Amino acid sequence: MTALVGNEPRLVRAAGDRYPTRVSNTPVFIDRAEPTVWSDRASAGMFGAQELEAHERDGFVQVPGLLTAEEVAEYQAELDRLAADPQVRADERCIVEKSSDEVRSIFEVHRISEAIGRLVRDERVLSRARQILGSDVYVHQSRINYKPGFGGGGFYWHSDFETWHAEDGMPGPRAVSCSISLTDNHPFNGCLMIMPGSHRTFVSCVGETPEDYYRTSLKEQKIGTPDARSIAKLAERHGITMMTGDAGGATFFDSNCMHGSGDNITPYPRSNIFLVFNGVENACVAPFSAPRPRPSYIAARDHTPVR
Ligand code: 6CS
Numbered sequence: 001m002t003a004l005v006g007n008e009p010r011l012v013r014a015a016g017d018r019y020p021t022r023v024s025n026t027p028v029f030i031d032r033a034e035p036t037v038w039s040d041r042a043s044a045g046m047f048g049a050q051e052l053e054a055h056e057r058d059g060f061v062q063v064p065g066l067l068t069a070e071e072v073a074e075y076q077a078e079l080d081r082l083a084a085d086p087q088v089r090a091d092e093r094c095i096v097e098k099s100s101d102e103v104r105s106i107f108e109v110h111r112i113s114e115a116i117g118r119l120v121r122d123e124r125v126l127s128r129a130r131q132i133l134g135s136d137v138y139v140h141q142s143r144i145n146y147k148p149g150f151g152g153g154g155f156y157w158h159s160d161f162e163t164w165h166a167e168d169g170m171p172g173p174r175a176v177s178c179s180i181s182l183t184d185n186h187p188f189n190g191c192l193m194i195m196p197g198s199h200r201t202f203v204s205c206v207g208e209t210p211e212d213y214y215r216t217s218l219k220e221q222k223i224g225t226p227d228a229r230s231i232a233k234l235a236e237r238h239g240i241t242m243m244t245g246d247a248g249g250a251t252f253f254d255s256n257c258m259h260g261s262g263d264n265i266t267p268y269p270r271s272n273i274f275l276v277f278n279g280v281e282n283a284c285v286a287p288f289s290a291p292r293p294r295p296s297y298i299a300a301r302d303h304t305p306v307r
Pocket residue numbers: 141155158159160163164217218221
């Protein structure tokens with residue numbers, strides 16, 4: 001370990017860590033060593049071979065109509081109920097927007113809501129997560145993102161894996177997120193944007209994780225987001241794709257995709273349920289670049305596979 005001396009880059013990294021981040025004052029691009037789809041293309045599940053190939057290539061796949069119209073209505077009602085429940089609002093798992101008292105996110109929502117808990121075990125979701133990760137999976141994180149109209153806050157460019165590696169101790173990028181839309185995603189209401197192919201490059205971020213950083217990062221993340229030049233370089237290489245589509249559709253995306261979303265100033269909310277699956281062989285250890293692991297409602301410490 002080397003400490004910061006004058007303007008020398010700090011290189012304090014865990015021995016054998018392939019993806020050092022938040023340890024240096026110069027950003028670095030690191031090539032991904034691991035595959036993105038871990039099972040063979042003919043594995044049993046709801047994804048076809050071409051979709052798995054697209055996931056390997058782009059780092060994401062969209063599944064239109066994963067939920068039926070009736071289910072969308074049911075889950076929308078469930079989201080409204082949760083946001084209005086005083087007990088949920090008082091819970092530490094409920095995050096409000098930085099500049100209003102509107103609900104931004106509710107974490108560990110598969111444990112709070114029975115209906116959302118069912119979704120985790122639903123074959124339409126689970127079989128696909130297993131195909132991608134090629135193993136049994138457990139839920140690393142779940143949340144609702146409300147992104148209400150007239151001011152729902154965005155999420156600046158980041159790789160989820162960067163945060164999960166640094167703050168939660170996720171060893172490698174063998175995790176996949178499933179974002180299920182409960183509202184229509186237009187180009188103008190703060191939809192998810194992904195740089196296709198960016199999942200093959202790990203962008204090591206500058207800075208250092210502050211103590212209890214999750215208390216502010218879930219409203220607005222500053223550390224663990226790449227510097228502007230790195231983002232520009234990646235965008236030039238890969239371009240940016242907007243995840244538009246009707247309510248009920250889902251996007252599966254790799255943990256290391258460079259992604260983000262803008263604020264929503266339109267009248268139309270952009271709400272989704274967000275489920276993160278991690279491969280059981282990639283269970284989290286001690287954080288690679290943070291003083292302490294985050295609470296288990298943000299990053300699960302129970303690695304029991306979903307059955
Ligand atoms: O903290 C997390 O786990 C997720 N939330 C944010 C704002 N950034 C990283 C990751 O997507």
